[in-house]
Amino acid sequence: MSTDSAFSYENLAATAKAAPSGTTAFHSTLVPLLKSWKTPLYSFNAEILDNALKSVDANTCSLVYLQITTDALKLASTAEHVELSLAALAHVSTKVDLYQLQACPRVMHHLALALKSIGMETQEHERICQLLLAMVEQINLQMISTRHSTKSKKGKAAKTKLESLGADSNRGVRITPLHIECLKQCLLARRRQLHLQTMQTVIQVRLDAFGSLTIETRARSFMEYHLYASMVCIGLDEFEWALQMLYLVFALPARHASTIQVAAYKRLLLLNLAVNGKKAKLPSFFAGSHLRVLENNAAGYVSLADMFTSKSMGQAMSKLQEMQATLENDENWGLVNRILHMMPRHFIKRVGSAYSSVGMQKLMDITGFAFCPLAAGDPFAELAQYIQNMNDPSVVLEQPAGTTTAKDAIVRFTDARATISAAEQRSSTDCIVNEQQWAMLVSEKAKELEELCQHLSKLDRHLGLTKECVFIVKDQN
Template identity: 25%
Template sequence: MNTAEALIASIQGLSATSGDLSALHSVLKKAEDSLRNNGDVQLATLEELDPSIHSLGYLYILEALTRGTVSSKGVVLLMARFINSCDAGQIRLAREKFVSLCKRFKDRVLELKDPLLGVAPLLSAVRKVQVSAKCLTALHPDCLQLCLQAKCYKAGLSILSDDILEVDQPRDFYLYCYYGGMICIGLKRFQKASELLYNVVTAPMFQLNAIALEAYKKYILVTLIHSGQFSGSLPKCASTAAQRHLKSGCMPYYEVGNRYNDGKISELEAVVVAHSSDFENDNNLGLVKQAVASLYKRNILRLTQKYLTLSLQDIANMVQLAYAKEAEMHVLQMIQEGQIHALINQKDGMVRFLEDPEQYKTSEMIEVMDSVIQRTIGLSKNLFAMDESLPCDPLYLGKVGRERQRFDFGDDFDTVPQKFSM
């Protein structure tokens, strides 16, 4: 019996119980070098295995055989089939090897210019690698990247709905939030996009990285679209590196934000024209144009706070639109999106602004409020559990101990201020 036959026999015979799998894992580790160099083991060998039953052995062989250049789409489809059908319990025994295979698979589908092919397998891979929904895996960013390139935004949203509380690698977190923010922009869910991009900008960093810089550019524009205002200063929780260097790398975006705050369309459009090449090079020109369009809506919204009725022509004049028809289009879109409540009289071209009709007592609204409350309770419990576990964490205790030594003056030194006696 040659090496390939012996290995296949071991995989087939040791894939039933946890004890067998532990023994098989040892066999596979010892055979790893020979798998990479042995010509007897070919992709055809995998036909003797069932990826859903012999997942651990299948993983070792497939990972070894795809280390080189994989140009065949058939091989890529074989990888996709394995990722979709493999047993989560088995592949977690060789988690790093499975992650490596999935990342290789992502690279191959991008080389084939067929990102859609990789979306479903990577979504499946994320769930199989995850120990719990609150854990960020190394595959989250790769999955979101494929969803973004394939324009499968809703598929990406399915893993963005989790409340991530555990992160292993900072770079994975940066990319997860950055790609996630872009997916939410594609879906026009600007509030969620703003939250994700904010996480990148305020994440701890010793030196500025390119991901944070690009995230901050988009964060400025998304904040303008969502909230209609720009703060020239970074949040206080941002790192020192971000505080020092982010603004200098985003000056054209700061100019857009400042002109937006002024509310003058002509000046804002002049800044956009002046820096259009910068925005285009950053692939942000479309988002900048959305920000400009949102200022028209923001100015219309201000009018609802001052007037009960206005003509479409008056609205066009006040917000610097060329024609009354453009004003009508903006008002209709704002009504559709629920930003304002109004009626348009087509006969005389008058707009009557109304109060919000929502009384917040329908069953649908109660369900929404209950969902928010339950999520808040869940987050509170998670934070409480993390707070309780932190004093027992060896890394935390070690750091606290080192910090305490720096300021330990001894028991004889009284650190409590005393009143001076006369």
């Protein structure tokens, strides 16, 4: 340990004490020091870590805590060093200050990189994820409380405070490098309970804007966050949530398609086949030239989606087997196995668009259910069981009198509206029996549509004038 190294940390701590959060000294002295900070040590030193942490006031200088802990994580070379560094981070995680992080977000970026490296070396992904969850929860709570406190203020004072915190301040929960690394560590940990905790603490917290505390990587952070969030949702079988996350990967305007969007598009095609039984469509505002790039890079997936919607199950399963190597290389084979049981229902319901009833043999021939991995034993018995498990009132399995085998059963397809209760029918449009009632209904719907158009028009003008939208466009130019 050199004396210069000790002095460097002592100066950092002393500067932090002399520059409380929110003061001019904080912005003019401490923030520039941290932005240009380079680790003064060449090797891990437990004494310096311990002394430095003791000398810093945690209530006003959480940035310094984070910087010193980040240095320690980067220099940790033994299990003992890692243990000391993670213990220090556990102490820091409860004292994160949002105001300071907004002033110097690159500290979070360096901390996320250090934790990623430690996770790869030690494989302690669960522990690292727990630490990050604690920090993310603190940050989210401060963002939410800051947003509400700002909204409650009126007049010039509130505007002055908003401007003093910067263009990106007080907009609610925004994405940070710690949010993204938390999702990554959760996926690597492969623990269902951790997935549930991450879902509640990170994913289900509503983002108030497209914002990120790291403006330089705003678009990339937004896309990464939602791609990894979708993977956590898939791990919990929350497929509708996963679809929402994947669609948001394509929500920002861009000059070109990214590799993140290519990966998301492949998963989106597979997941939408399982959930909705058809090829996924991207938002209409997504550039056609970008879509062509995505389709070229995911040609096999697009071919599978087209085949799924126009061919039999047997051909679709054959295509999946052909693509196994590609799916494994893209790390999507596990997703296919997870959603495979959802796919036959769409082939079965598709038959109902042409037939009101059909025998099991004909249904088997049309759908190609015999080629499905679910039909391991008696395919007719498995198909009958699958239809019962669908629990869909519009697909009814009937056993004719005098027959006992599943092969002799008949499947009847009914209009879903026929299964609505009498009370629900009375409140539906089916109870409208004269032209006057229809005219009133159409008039009401037209009025609602006009109000919606006016609202969207105002929203477009609002987005065009907000700093948030300007920042997004600048990021892509």
